[in-house]
Amino acid sequence: MTAERLxxxxxxxxxxxxxxxxxxxxxxxxxxxxxxxxxxxxxxxxRHPGEIKPEITESMIEVSTGVHTRHRELLAELxxxxxxxxxxxxxxxxxxxxxGAHPFQRWSERRITDNPRMRHVSQLYxxxxxxxxxxxxxxxxxxxxxxxxxxxxxxxxxxxxxxxALSAASPFYQGVDTAFDSSRLNAVFxxxxxxxxxxxxxxxxxxxxFARMRRAGIVESMKxxxxxxxxxxxxxxxxxxxxxxxxxxxxxxALAAYAQALARWLLAxxxxxxxxxxxxxxxxxxxxxxxxxxxxxxxDPLTGERxxxxxxxxxxIERLAPHARELGSRDALDEIAAVLREGNDARWMRARHADSxxxxxxxxxxxxxxxxxxxPPW
Amino acid sequence: xxELFFLPDIPPAAQLPWYALLLLGAAIAGEAIExxxxxxxxxxxxxxxxxLGPHALGALGERSLAALAPLLxxxxxxVLFELGQRVDLTWVWRNPSVLGASVAESALSFGLxxxxxxxxxxxPLVAAxxxxxxxxxxxxxxxxxxxxxxSQGQVTERALLLTALNSAxxxxxxxxxxxxxxxxxxxxxRAIVLHPLYLIFGSLAxxxxxxxxxxxxxxxxxxxxxxxxxxxxxxxxxxxxxxxxLKLSVxxxxxxxxxxxxxxxxxxxxxxxxxxxxxxxxxxxxxxxTAASLDWRLLAAGVFxxxxxxxxxxxxKIVGVLAFARLSGxxxxxxxxxxxxxxxxxxxAIVLTHETARLxxxxxxxxxxxxxxxxALMELLGPLLAHFALVRAGEAAxxxxx
Numbered sequence: 001m002t003a004e005r006l007x008x009x010x011x012x013x014x015x016x017x018x019x020x021x022x023x024x025x026x027x028x029x030x031x032x033x034x035x036x037x038x039x040x041x042x043x044x045x046x047r048h049p050g051e052i053k054p055e056i057t058e059s060m061i062e063v064s065t066g067v068h069t070r071h072r073e074l075l076a077e078l079x080x081x082x083x084x085x086x087x088x089x090x091x092x093x094x095x096x097x098x099x100g101a102h103p104f105q106r107w108s109e110r111r112i113t114d115n116p117r118m119r120h121v122s123q124l125y126x127x128x129x130x131x132x133x134x135x136x137x138x139x140x141x142x143x144x145x146x147x148x149x150x151x152x153x154x155x156x157x158x159x160x161x162x163x164x165a166l167s168a169a170s171p172f173y174q175g176v177d178t179a180f181d182s183s184r185l186n187a188v189f190x191x192x193x194x195x196x197x198x199x200x201x202x203x204x205x206x207x208x209x210f211a212r213m214r215r216a217g218i219v220e221s222m223k224x225x226x227x228x229x230x231x232x233x234x235x236x237x238x239x240x241x242x243x244x245x246x247x248x249x250x251x252x253x254a255l256a257a258y259a260q261a262l263a264r265w266l267l268a269x270x271x272x273x274x275x276x277x278x279x280x281x282x283x284x285x286x287x288x289x290x291x292x293x294x295x296x297x298x299x300d301p302l303t304g305e306r307x308x309x310x311x312x313x314x315x316x317i318e319r320l321a322p323h324a325r326e327l328g329s330r331d332a333l334d335e336i337a338a339v340l341r342e343g344n345d346a347r348w349m350r351a352r353h354a355d356s357x358x359x360x361x362x363x364x365x366x367x368x369x370x371x372x373x374x375x376p377p378w
Numbered sequence: 379x380x381e382l383f384f385l386p387d388i389p390p391a392a393q394l395p396w397y398a399l400l401l402l403g404a405a406i407a408g409e410a411i412e413x414x415x416x417x418x419x420x421x422x423x424x425x426x427x428x429x430l431g432p433h434a435l436g437a438l439g440e441r442s443l444a445a446l447a448p449l450l451x452x453x454x455x456x457v458l459f460e461l462g463q464r465v466d467l468t469w470v471w472r473n474p475s476v477l478g479a480s481v482a483e484s485a486l487s488f489g490l491x492x493x494x495x496x497x498x499x500x501x502p503l504v505a506a507x508x509x510x511x512x513x514x515x516x517x518x519x520x521x522x523x524x525x526x527x528x529s530q531g532q533v534t535e536r537a538l539l540l541t542a543l544n545s546a547x548x549x550x551x552x553x554x555x556x557x558x559x560x561x562x563x564x565x566x567x568r569a570i571v572l573h574p575l576y577l578i579f580g581s582l583a584x585x586x587x588x589x590x591x592x593x594x595x596x597x598x599x600x601x602x603x604x605x606x607x608x609x610x611x612x613x614x615x616x617x618x619x620x621x622x623x624l625k626l627s628v629x630x631x632x633x634x635x636x637x638x639x640x641x642x643x644x645x646x647x648x649x650x651x652x653x654x655x656x657x658x659x660x661x662x663x664x665x666x667x668t669a670a671s672l673d674w675r676l677l678a679a680g681v682f683x684x685x686x687x688x689x690x691x692x693x694x695k696i697v698g699v700l701a702f703a704r705l706s707g708x709x710x711x712x713x714x715x716x717x718x719x720x721x722x723x724x725x726x727a728i729v730l731t732h733e734t735a736r737l738x739x740x741x742x743x744x745x746x747x748x749x750x751x752x753x754a755l756m757e758l759l760g761p762l763l764a765h766f767a768l769v770r771a772g773e774a775a776x777x778x779x780x
Contacts (some may be wrong), residue, residue, distance in 0.1 A: 026530070027466055028463075028464065028466065028640065030646075033529075033530050033531075034530045034531050034773065035531065035532075037772075038531060038532045038708075038712075041709055042707045045707075085722040088707070089471040089708070090472045090473070091472060092473075092707060093466055093472065093473070093535060093706045109775070111775070114772075356645065356646070357600075357601060358601055358646055358649075360646055360649070361645070361646040364646065367652060
């Protein structure tokens with residue numbers, strides 16, 4: 001069995017990388033459209049940084065950056081990838097946009113990408129696989145070893161509601177206002193292996209757990225866990241998976257840099273004890289964040305205090321300030337502070353929809369927002 | 379009998395049995411073809427039309443065809459409007475090579491068909507008119523096949539755009555050539571210049587006026603599917619009538635009307651159009667009646683020349699589309715499939731051929747036979763090729779559960 005043990009590839013601490021799942025929409029009706037393979041074929045011909053890959057359905061595409069230490073460089077790479085993608089999409093007359101879920105697509109219309117892994121997922125999960133047409137941002141944070149990775153993973157649990165509320169961008173789903181800021185995570189919770197990682201702090205112990213799960217035939221690889229945060233041993237990172245894909249790459253870069261600053265603070269100051277208790281109010285807090293966004297009220301698992309997520313973020317930003325200065329990500333903190341003032345993407349989407357009364361028009365504005373064009377006033 | 383005043387003197391609803399016969403036959407044949415042969419339903423509709431038509435069983439005589447004619451006009455109008463709605467003319471601006479492919483495939487298929495017809499010793503102007511007619515892909519077939527398969531992707535989108543464009547080229551070219559022919563006949567040079575100009579700009583102006591009116595009306599109605607549908611249906615009827623009355627090109631006017639409503643609709647007032655069941659009924663009538671009016675005996679008369687003509691036409695489309703494949707960002711395999719999807723030949727070609735033959739007897743019965751047998755061949759082959767192309771391109775929707 002030793003051959004099957006996962007070895008944690010060390011990576012430079014506090015490095016970060018971002019993956020974004022993006023929507024491909026038709027320019028006429030703004031519904032999701034099958035375009036991924038055509039788009040990938042065209043993008044492959046041009047030189048661009050990062051990676052652009054297929055996802056579970058033909059209406060989805062995933063972009064990922066390289067490894068970065070600086071917010072500014074991460075943002076520059078994301079913008080370059082965005083530019084390459086948008087240029088190709090324009091030539092194929094397809095729209096690309098952010099957002100955690102498509103506002104009105106019918107999941108039964110989706111088509112599973114034709115490759116072995118996706119076919120397997122589709123066979124195993126049935127309609128869940130198609131309902132999983134949701135779009136998330138994943139943030140990777142580098143860790144020097146497996147033990148640090150597990151400690152950081154559990155220390156982060158207390159702050160996940162912040163990331164959910166800040167990134168939430170899926171208020172509409174299947175044509176209705178869900179009342180949630182992030183309806184996307186509800187689609188994730190339906191999977192049997194979603195939720196949180198088991199509370200173990202040593203990589204050896206985690207390996208034992210993984211080996212037992214595999215022997216029992218429950219999982220084959222780490223990919224089968226759909227946890228909110230999971231270790232990614234081959235990269236030497238922890239992967240935060242709760243964020244909706246934001247509507248702009250600037251927001252995506254800011255969220256990653258915020259997580260990076262959080263990690264630096266947590267590792268440097270170890271502000272809270274990390275015990276199983278951090279999961280006391282976990283699912284309740286997560287629900288509050290999904291449902292109410294920044295207005296959600298979370299319970300501090302250690303003190304039992306209630307406070308609005310908005311205030312929690314504000315307090316955290318203050319503590320992160322010196323760390324952000326060191327990391328060169330003050331701009332990112334400013335963007336996060338702006339989200340607190342102006343509201344998250346879900347709020348923007350609701351306001352746009354209230355304006356025009358049309359979900360299709362909302363999607364089109366999302367396309368323009370990702371591309372970075374201002375809408376003419378008429 | 380006074381107390382029975384409500385009974386009519388003549389049998390009411392005299393036309394209804396004809397509609398019923400057509401629809402019933404089309405429903406059964408369409409499903410049979412779909413279920414057992416896994417081929418597009420519209421082949422069944424065509425077969426029923428051909429079987430019932432005056433040239434075969436004769437169940438539908440010339441008179442009943444005439445009775446169904448107004449609905450046929452509406453069907454053509456709706457098809458053209460929907461096609462116009464579904465194409466995005468601004469694409470050409472973002473990817474000029476798509477326009478390049480369009481011009482190349484039309485010009486090459488025109489040139490090659492002209493060569494074939496010239497070799498058959500058709501007079502130059504007449505050969506040119508026939509070749510121009512042949513440039514067009516059938517809008518109704520492409521629309522029906524993409525709807526039937528619920529296909530999405532580059533081949534689908536480009537087939538729709540290139541169909542709209544080559545149909546427009548065909549109308550304009552035929553207009554110009556007919557004006558030349560007219561001069562040879564009547565010796566009036568003004569017709570050469572003014573007639574095509576009237577045809578093109580008049581049709582486009584009509585399209586713009588109707589598009590503005592439609593969007594104005596939609597702004598009042600709001601995004602209500604039912605109301606929008608009725609509204610558009612009514613306006614399409616009026617537009618067809620207006621274009622025909624003004625002797626403009628119904629094709630150009632209605633295509634332009636659809637395209638302009640999309641182009642000018644900045645606020646996305648237009649909820650995506652679903653012609654749904656009514657659309658299907660209109661398509662059935664369109665295909666069945668077109669097939670009924672075809673004289674299939676001509677097929678035998680000109681089958682060889684017709685086949686050569688079709689081969690030349692297809693070759694032109696393949697070379698034209700492939701030449702711009704890479705530039706326009708389409709893999710060679712998909713470009714070849716796109717060319718096949720453009721194969722269907724237009725029912726409008728029948729009208730144009732008959733019209734040309736009637737106006738200009740030198741068009742000649744033999745040339746008309748060649749054209750009509752080519753069209754008849756494509757009537758069955760075209761939908762098959764388009765269906766095959768979209769399925770092989772992987773753009774058809776997965777099987778929907780019953």
